Amino acid sequence: MKCETFTVIIIVENKDKGATAMGIYYNEKASLFRLDAKDTSYILKIASCGYPAHVYFGKRLPDEDLTYLLRLDENPFTPETNNRDKACYHDTLPFEYPSFGTGDYREPAFKILDENGCSTCSLTYVSHRIYGGKPKLEGLPATFAEENEATTLELYCEDKASGLQIVLVYTAFEELDVITRSVRFENKGENAVYLTRAFSTCVEFDDCNYDMITLNGSWARERHIERAPLHHGKQLIDSMRGESSHQNNPFVALVSHNATEQIGEAYGFNFVYSGNFFAQAEVTQHKKARFLMGINSLDFSWLLEKGESFVAPEVVMVYSDEGIGKMSRTFHDLYRQHLIRGQYKDKRRPILINNWEATYFNFNTQKLIDIAKEASKLGIEMLVMDDGWFGHRDSDNSSLGDWFVYEKKLEGGLKNLVDEVNKLGMKFGIWFEPEMISPDSELFKAHPEWAIQVKGRELTLCREQYVLDYSREDVRDYVHSMMKDILDNANIEYIKWDMNRQLTEVGSQTLPKNRQRELWHRYVLGVYDLMERITSEYPHILLENCSGGGARFDPGMLYYSPQIWCSDDTDAIERLKIQHGTSICYPCSAMGAHVSDCPNHTVGRSTPFSTRGHVAMVGTFGYELDVTKIPQADRDAIPGQIAEFNKYNTLVRTGDHYRIGNVFEDNTWDAWMFVSKDKSEALFEFIQVLGRPNERSRRIKLCGLCPEKYYYEESNPELKLSGAALMNAGINIGNIWGDYQSRILHFIEAK
Numbered sequence: 001m002k003c004e005t006f007t008v009i010i011i012v013e014n015k016d017k018g019a020t021a022m023g024i025y026y027n028e029k030a031s032l033f034r035l036d037a038k039d040t041s042y043i044l045k046i047a048s049c050g051y052p053a054h055v056y057f058g059k060r061l062p063d064e065d066l067t068y069l070l071r072l073d074e075n076p077f078t079p080e081t082n083n084r085d086k087a088c089y090h091d092t093l094p095f096e097y098p099s100f101g102t103g104d105y106r107e108p109a110f111k112i113l114d115e116n117g118c119s120t121c122s123l124t125y126v127s128h129r130i131y132g133g134k135p136k137l138e139g140l141p142a143t144f145a146e147e148n149e150a151t152t153l154e155l156y157c158e159d160k161a162s163g164l165q166i167v168l169v170y171t172a173f174e175e176l177d178v179i180t181r182s183v184r185f186e187n188k189g190e191n192a193v194y195l196t197r198a199f200s201t202c203v204e205f206d207d208c209n210y211d212m213i214t215l216n217g218s219w220a221r222e223r224h225i226e227r228a229p230l231h232h233g234k235q236l237i238d239s240m241r242g243e244s245s246h247q248n249n250p251f252v253a254l255v256s257h258n259a260t261e262q263i264g265e266a267y268g269f270n271f272v273y274s275g276n277f278f279a280q281a282e283v284t285q286h287k288k289a290r291f292l293m294g295i296n297s298l299d300f301s302w303l304l305e306k307g308e309s310f311v312a313p314e315v316v317m318v319y320s321d322e323g324i325g326k327m328s329r330t331f332h333d334l335y336r337q338h339l340i341r342g343q344y345k346d347k348r349r350p351i352l353i354n355n356w357e358a359t360y361f362n363f364n365t366q367k368l369i370d371i372a373k374e375a376s377k378l379g380i381e382m383l384v385m386d387d388g389w390f391g392h393r394d395s396d397n398s399s400l401g402d403w404f405v406y407e408k409k410l411e412g413g414l415k416n417l418v419d420e421v422n423k424l425g426m427k428f429g430i431w432f433e434p435e436m437i438s439p440d441s442e443l444f445k446a447h448p449e450w451a452i453q454v455k456g457r458e459l460t461l462c463r464e465q466y467v468l469d470y471s472r473e474d475v476r477d478y479v480h481s482m483m484k485d486i487l488d489n490a491n492i493e494y495i496k497w498d499m500n501r502q503l504t505e506v507g508s509q510t511l512p513k514n515r516q517r518e519l520w521h522r523y524v525l526g527v528y529d530l531m532e533r534i535t536s537e538y539p540h541i542l543l544e545n546c547s548g549g550g551a552r553f554d555p556g557m558l559y560y561s562p563q564i565w566c567s568d569d570t571d572a573i574e575r576l577k578i579q580h581g582t583s584i585c586y587p588c589s590a591m592g593a594h595v596s597d598c599p600n601h602t603v604g605r606s607t608p609f610s611t612r613g614h615v616a617m618v619g620t621f622g623y624e625l626d627v628t629k630i631p632q633a634d635r636d637a638i639p640g641q642i643a644e645f646n647k648y649n650t651l652v653r654t655g656d657h658y659r660i661g662n663v664f665e666d667n668t669w670d671a672w673m674f675v676s677k678d679k680s681e682a683l684f685e686f687i688q689v690l691g692r693p694n695e696r697s698r699r700i701k702l703c704g705l706c707p708e709k710y711y712y713e714e715s716n717p718e719l720k721l722s723g724a725a726l727m728n729a730g731i732n733i734g735n736i737w738g739d740y741q742s743r744i745l746h747f748i749e750a751k
């Protein structure tokens with residue numbers, strides 16, 4: 001069989017720049033595409049028979065023909081010269097988007113079921129388009145960029161036999177080492193076709209000398225870091241829980257074995273999605289690695305009738321040649337500037353007090369007003385009323401779905417309460433769990449069929465609740481109207497959007513048989529739809545996401561909510577690991593973190609009030625305690641703590657984050673820094689987890705300063721030291737008496 005030659009159609013929107021729009025270049029002679037993002041290049045080539053093949057991803061390269069990297073001459077079976085053993089070629093070529101069933105025995109990126117019930121598919125190049133800016137993904141969260149901030153390549157490909165058009169979409173960011181990818185499928189053929197897998201990215205590595213870093217855990221123990229070298233076979237993380245999950249975060253980094261915070265290569269992959277996902281590194285027979293990420297294909301299928309299309313969500317890919325730390329800072333900059341939206345994007349968030357750990361379900365109007373009165377005197381700016389204000393909810397066994405006020409608890413109604421709180425000079429926030437339905441609710445009595453369920457099977461309860469079928473517009477509309485009634489009735493300025501169980505018996509009462517497997521994804525699209533509606537109708541409301549703590553801490557959620565509750569574990573020492581792990585790819589400005597009471601409600605540990613403040617200060621900051629009941633000394637400390645938070649918040653929110661200690665390796669201490677972008681100011685925080693006998697002072701090297709600049713520590717303006725000395729020689733942290741102690745140091749440039 002002879003390979004057909006492919007047709008090249010180039011559409012370049014930006015005419016005066018030739019075949020280029022800013023950072024993407026097409027070398028027609030070599031059929032090579034070079035995507036340049038800041039100091040990074042990503043190169044692909046249209047190889048034999050029109051297969052898009054991966055050439056290079058790494059430090060920025062000059063414009064050269066790098067075809068030799070594909071080692072095509074080493075492969076005796078290149079179809080163009082020797083078609084005898086085409087399957088071997090398929091099994092070794094580094095594909096940009098590998099298909100299934102024609103001899104590539106590695107894991108495919110997409111798979112179909114055609115009208116004949118067969119799953120073989122193949123992907124070949126047809127044409128491409130390069131243009132400035134970045135397209136929106138219909139109905140999906142994604143990073144955004146102006147025309148002069150990024151360039152996009154759309155590679156139009158086809159699976160000829162089925163008539164499926166597959167568009168590989170790449171965007172290279174001008175000022176950041178970021179390439180994003182997504183995929184658009186359109187059925188251009190005559191017959192229906194099912195997508196049974198539609199991942200969002202595939203990156204082929206020419207060797208397998210990497211460690212895989214993942215963020216794993218459980219409820220109250222989210223995003224702990226694990227690192228292990230790649231080995232033959234497949235190493236994967238995933239979620240089939242209907243949410244991104246406590247257990248595995250949709251993030252993977254492949255880093256060189258020598259990579260530390262400051263040196264070595266790091267490739268970070270983060271999925272901009274909040275449902276089932278899959279991320280896998282596969283080491284092949286030739287000791288190369290294929291990395292894949294996308295919607296989990298287990299129990300996934302999507303019917304594309306003639307003319308219909310499907311969009312696979314975005315994967316963000318970050319490259320760093322200066323270790324894991326620089327990779328994290330690139331993610332932070334990207335998410336702060338190009339993902340988080342809304343009025344609070346660049347603003348300090350109000351300091352809140354949340355009544356969950358203060359009262360749980362046991363509160364009424366008076367109790368909340370008492371808390372607010374005391375809190376307002378201390379400088380706290382917002383009262384958040386958590387779970388238990390609606391239906392007849394006195395415990396977690398009822399009323400989800402009945403989003404109307406529980407008058408017995410909130411005597412005088414919601415507006416009265418909010419007005420009273422506003423009179424104290426405080427804002428008011430409220431808790432919703434809009435995706436859920438309790439069997440003991442008016443909503444369930446009226447609409448049992450609105451719960452996700454499989455006909456003829458018993459529904460599985462979790463926290464005594466079921467999940468609403470958010471694929472249904474009527475369900476979303478109804479919840480929307482109930483939420484609107486509440487939001488229009490009182491001056492509400494913050495929502496905590498919770499999601500406290502995972503999905504089971506995933507079946508819909510309205511989808512036809514051949515679309516039932518679409519429900520997992522349609523559910524997530526439905527959640528995004530309602531979040532988009534609420535955030536655009538109430539742009540002044542600050543949305544905080546939450547899912548039993550941090551089970552949906554993902555970039556998809558960050559698109560709607562500038563902050564996410566990091567974990568139900570508020571213990572300052574447990575938070576060291578949780579926040580360290582979270583900061584691997586998410587900005588500290590997005591981490592919901594509160595000072596809570598002691599002994600801590602999750603682990604029973606008692607820590608100093610100041611340490612709790614210093615750890616919470618790294619995030620959005622607030623209180624989660626009964627301020628009318630805590631010890632007087634703690635209450636007295638709150639105004640000072642708030643002043644400290646205010647003093648450093650701009651630095652924390654906008655500066656560069658450097659992890660210095662590593663509690664995963666040494667659990668006796670931790671330290672980190674925030675350095676302003678102009679390097680004129682830095683905050684250093686140190687936590688002594690355990691006091692140690694006879695361990696005198698500790699020398700710690702600072703990071704991120706300018707070596708040529710001179711700095712002084714605020715409490716000692718006489719002593720001026722160069723950034724070089726502070727970073728190469730370090731500072732001494734004296735021996736501190738006691739466990740769980742904290743210190744902060746503020747370095748200021750000496751002019």
Ligand code: GLA
Pocket residue numbers: 356386387396431498500546547548549565567568
């Ligand atoms: C989840 C949240 C908590 C709290 C409770 C209320 O567990 O993570 O912060 O809101 O729900 O039921």
